[in-house]
Amino acid sequence: MIELNNVSKSFTLHNQGSAVIPVMEGANLKVAPGECVGLVGASGAGKSTLMRLIYGNYLAASGQILIGDVDVAKAEPREILELRRKTLGYVSQFLRVVPRVATLDVVAEPLLAVGEDQAVARDKAASLLAQLNIPERLWGLSPTTFSGGEQQRVNIARGFAHDYPAMLLDEPTASLDAQNRATVLGLINSAKARGAAIVGIFHDEAAREEVCDRFIDVTGYSPQVAA
Amino acid sequence: MTPLLQVRDIRKTYGSFVGCTDVSFDLYPGEVMGIVGESGSGKSTLLNCLAGHLPPDQGEVVFDTLADGPVDTVTMSEPERRMLSRTDWAFVHQHARDGLRMSVSAGGNIGERLMAVGDRHYGNIRERAVDWLGRVEIKEERVDDRPTAFSGGMQQRLQIARNLVTGPRLVFMDEPTGGLDVSVQARLLDLLRGLVREMGLSAIIVTHDLAVVRLLADRLMVMKDGHVVETGLTDQVLDDPQHAYTQLLVSSVLQV
Numbered sequence: 001m002i003e004l005n006n007v008s009k010s011f012t013l014h015n016q017g018s019a020v021i022p023v024m025e026g027a028n029l030k031v032a033p034g035e036c037v038g039l040v041g042a043s044g045a046g047k048s049t050l051m052r053l054i055y056g057n058y059l060a061a062s063g064q065i066l067i068g069d070v071d072v073a074k075a076e077p078r079e080i081l082e083l084r085r086k087t088l089g090y091v092s093q094f095l096r097v098v099p100r101v102a103t104l105d106v107v108a109e110p111l112l113a114v115g116e117d118q119a120v121a122r123d124k125a126a127s128l129l130a131q132l133n134i135p136e137r138l139w140g141l142s143p144t145t146f147s148g149g150e151q152q153r154v155n156i157a158r159g160f161a162h163d164y165p166a167m168l169l170d171e172p173t174a175s176l177d178a179q180n181r182a183t184v185l186g187l188i189n190s191a192k193a194r195g196a197a198i199v200g201i202f203h204d205e206a207a208r209e210e211v212c213d214r215f216i217d218v219t220g221y222s223p224q225v226a227a
Numbered sequence: 228m229t230p231l232l233q234v235r236d237i238r239k240t241y242g243s244f245v246g247c248t249d250v251s252f253d254l255y256p257g258e259v260m261g262i263v264g265e266s267g268s269g270k271s272t273l274l275n276c277l278a279g280h281l282p283p284d285q286g287e288v289v290f291d292t293l294a295d296g297p298v299d300t301v302t303m304s305e306p307e308r309r310m311l312s313r314t315d316w317a318f319v320h321q322h323a324r325d326g327l328r329m330s331v332s333a334g335g336n337i338g339e340r341l342m343a344v345g346d347r348h349y350g351n352i353r354e355r356a357v358d359w360l361g362r363v364e365i366k367e368e369r370v371d372d373r374p375t376a377f378s379g380g381m382q383q384r385l386q387i388a389r390n391l392v393t394g395p396r397l398v399f400m401d402e403p404t405g406g407l408d409v410s411v412q413a414r415l416l417d418l419l420r421g422l423v424r425e426m427g428l429s430a431i432i433v434t435h436d437l438a439v440v441r442l443l444a445d446r447l448m449v450m451k452d453g454h455v456v457e458t459g460l461t462d463q464v465l466d467d468p469q470h471a472y473t474q475l476l477v478s479s480v481l482q483v
Contacts, residue, residue, distance in 0.1 A: 011467075012469075014470070014471030014474050014475075015471060015475050015478070052466065052467075056460060056462075056463055057462050057466045058463070058466065058467040059459070059467050059469065077445065077446045077458075077459060077463075078255050078258060078445075078446075080460055081258075081445050081460070096441075098413065098416050098417045098420060099413040099416075099417075100410075100413045100414060100417060101417050112424060113424070
């Protein structure tokens with residue numbers, strides 16, 4: 001479902017002496033439906049970079065990034081938008097929303113975007129928020145004023161609202177208490193059970209062991225520094 | 228899928244000064260495209276050329292009309308273009324006063340556009356005007372007040388209602404949130420996002436506010452000195468800018 005072939009990435013900083021910083025080389029990855037692959041490596045090794053390349057936030061310098069039959073490295077913006085709407089979900093570490101929109105609507109939005117009925121979308125959003133222990137009295141408020149842990153759970157609810165066939169999870173269990181952590185791991189396992197291909201970053205080792213089928217050390221994709 | 232708008236090689240000069248040049252892109256139904264750049268970069272010139280307010284020196288702006296399919300709006304006759312700008316197109320000006328009739332009531336401002344497309348039944352017109360005032364969060368009891376009695380944010384929302392009442396398929400917006408305070412801006416952004424999704428609108432939004440495009444636009448076009456220097460997905464252009472000018476623009480944003 002997710003397949004990377006020989007992907008490389010470098011940044012050119014035009015305003016800082018045109019420094020060219022190679023950050024990734026020869027990245028290969030293959031994730032089958034129903035499989036969860038954990039990215040490991042020290043901080044700065046390129047885990048998040050790889051995720052952003054897959055999601056299309058970063059432009060790959062070379063190589064192929066196949067999600068189903070779309071090559072993200074070469075696709076038109078509208079093809080990537082369509083892909084993100086229907087196929088590829090992303091739970092980032094940070095919640096980014098229009099201010100003043102109610103939490104329930106924030107969570108329901110991905111469903112409305114794929115044409116789901118308003119009432120159905122809101123029901124699904126409500127059940128996810130309840131599962132993740134967001135008190136009902138907060139549902140009508142904007143999540144921008146919530147605590148860090150609450151924002152993260154809203155983000156997770158939003159990410160799991162639509163059943164994406166491919167998902168990227170960036171630290172979904174960080175800063176969660178034991179009970180919420182268990183709920184999130186449950187959501188991940190049920191996504192796997194319905195056949196989602198998942199790439200995740202987990203610093204929480206116990207969580208990692210519980211949901212990941214195998215690990216990829218991204219340190220291997222770092223460009224070799226010339227001696 | 229046929230693009231809603233196909234722009235080919237648009238160029239506009241003011242004497243020897245280049246307003247904008249070499250601009251080509253396709254806009255598909257339901258897409259929102261942002262055009263960013265500093266003032267004087269040619270973004271408003273481009274928008275005015277696209278919307279038929281300025282005649283470009285060269286190039287095509289092909290719009291997929293409901294009746295006849297793709298037609299070049301640059302070579303179209305003036306009455307046809309005017310009809311288009313009253314029906315399928317809408318233009319939201321930066322200054323609401325440019326897009327409103329200040330001496331006519333709020334309801335009249337909305338009703339005027341309906342009458343321009345042939346609506347004659349007073350009751351229906353008023354009913355739809357009130358409906359649209361509600362959608363842009365203006366109280367019904369203000370329907371007979373003139374826009375001169377409205378705040379800047381309300382005027383801007385009234386302008387949006389006036390533009391969208393006829394159900395356009397393409398909306399041009401020039402700095403729609405410029406000059407509004409941030410709380411009003413947030414409400415307006417939410418309103419625009421909802422309308423875009425519900426009505427399946429396509430939009431071209433000119434702004435210099437990168438936060439606005441991040442929330443509203445699917446795609447981005449960055450302009451500098453009349454040229455398009457970078458295009459792409461909004462978050463890709465903002466997170467991984469390729470051109471020197473875009474990098475400068477993105478790294479210059481003040482963090483709140």
